[in-house]
Amino acid sequence: MTQARGPFRAAVLASGGGSNFQSLINHVASGDRTWSINLLVMNREQGAARRARSAGVPIHIIPTKGREVSEIAQETLRVLDEHAIDIVLLAGYLRCIPSEVTSRFSGRILNIHPALLPEFGGPGMYGMNVHRAVAESESAMIGATIHFVSELYDEGTILGQWRMSRCPEDSAEEIAAKVLKIEHRLYPAAVDHLCDALLAGTRPERMVDVDVKESFEEHHRKSSTSIELTEEIQ
Numbered sequence: 509m510t511q512a513r514g515p516f517r518a519a520v521l522a523s524g525g526g527s528n529f530q531s532l533i534n535h536v537a538s539g540d541r542t543w544s545i546n547l548l549v550m551n552r553e554q555g556a557a558r559r560a561r562s563a564g565v566p567i568h569i570i571p572t573k574g575r576e577v578s579e580i581a582q583e584t585l586r587v588l589d590e591h592a593i594d595i596v597l598l599a600g601y602l603r604c605i606p607s608e609v610t611s612r613f614s615g616r617i618l619n620i621h622p623a624l625l626p627e628f629g630g631p632g633m634y635g636m637n638v639h640r641a642v643a644e645s646e647s648a649m650i651g652a653t654i655h656f657v658s659e660l661y662d663e664g665t666i667l668g669q670w671r672m673s674r675c676p677e678d679s680a681e682e683i684a685a686k687v688l689k690i691e692h693r694l695y696p697a698a699v700d701h702l703c704d705a706l707l708a709g710t711r712p713e714r715m716v717d718v719d720v721k722e723s724f725e726e727h728h729r730k731s732s733t734s735i736e737l738t739e740e741i742q
Contacts (some may be wrong), residue, residue, distance in 0.1 A: 513707065514709065515541065515665055515703075516542060516543040516544070516594040516706060517543075517546040517547075517591055517593050517594045517599070518532075518544065518545050518546060518547075518593065518594070518596070518699070519547040519548070519588055519593040519595075519596050520532060520541050520545060520549070520565075520596075520598075520599050521548075521550070521599065521601040521605075522548060522599045522600050522601055523550060523551055523601050523602040523732075524552060524554050524555065525554060525555065525556060525600075526548075526554070526557075526560075526599065526600065526603070526618060527560045527688065527692070528599040528600060528691055528695055529556045529560070530559050530694065531695060531696060532597065532695060532696055532699065533559065533565070536698035537563075537691055541700070541703075542578070542651070542700065542703040542704065542707060545563070545565055546566070546591055546592075546593065547566050547568065547587070547588070547593060548560040548565050548566070548567045548568070549567075549568050549569075549570055549584065549588075550568075550569050550609070551571060551573075551602075551603055552569065552571070553569060556600075559682035563660060570583050570584055570587065572603050575625075577606050578606070580606055581606030581607075581609055584606065584609050585612060588609075588612075588613075594616065595699070595703070595706075596613050596616065597617075597618050597619075598617070598618065598620070599620065600635075601619075601696070602634060602659065605617070607659045609647070610657050610658055610659055615656065616702070616706070617657040617658075618654055618657065618695075618699065619654070619655055619657050620653070620695050620698075621633075621638075621653045621654075621662060621665070622635075622652055622684070622687045622688070623638045623639075623641075623687070624647075624649060624651045624652075624671060625662055625666060626662075627645075628641050628642055629663070631740065636680060636681075636684060637640070638690045639684040639687070642674075642683055643678065643680040647674060648673065648674055649672065649673060649674055650671070650672050650678075650686060651669055651670050651672055651720075652670055652687055653666055653668075653669045654666070654669070654698040654715075660724065667698055667702070667712060667715055668698055668714060668715030668716075668717060669715060669718075670690045670693070670694045670717065670720060671717065671718070671719050672679075673719075674718040692721065697715070701715050
């Protein structure tokens with residue numbers, strides 16, 4: 509990592525369609541930010557690559573199937589170094605991050621999880637698997653979590669959570685749609701929060717958790733602004 513000051517150069521790691529990647533691209537393009545998106549890393553060609561090409565973001569494919577973890581780690585670090593990357597953002601990346609990478613970027617590598625950790629986390633808990641587990645549970649809340657990535661799957665320090673009351677009749681698909689809207693707002697705010705702390709030379713404190721008390725459609729009708737981190741919580 510070469511920069512001591514912003515704007516910080518971010519690499520996004522993704523495996524799928526990249527809707528969270530798109531939310532990050534849109535956020536960076538919407539104003540003067542302390543960070544920029546300078547690389548997309550994928551383990552396979554998927555929809556996120558099309559989004560990167562449309563935004564002019566360089567793409568690097570690092571295949572993982574049948575390869576030694578050490579080999580993947582070496583290539584990943586080499587590519588990140590070549591692009592002078594300061595922060596790493598996981599956006600639906602469905603492979604465990606090698607410890608060499610999490611160690612190099614300790615405190616600067618984030619993941620978004622489509623549920624409220626520490627529940628509904630761990631191996632196998634991704635995509636619709638998470639939302640089915642929530643739908644089958646007695647949990648009264650749904651939401652998303654931003655956490656630092658460590659060697660332990662979904663167990664890194666939590667940076668922030670946004671929650672919404674769960675409708676008991678909601679299906680897994682309906683929960684997924686609601687949580688995705690939360691993710692698209694939470695992730696850009698969390699990256700801003702991290703980079704502000706890095707500029708100040710401090711480790712970020714946990715963000716103010718937000719309880720979304722109304723639907724996003726109702727919120728949008730009442731205000732054209734995004735939900736603020738300081739919004740009252742329950």
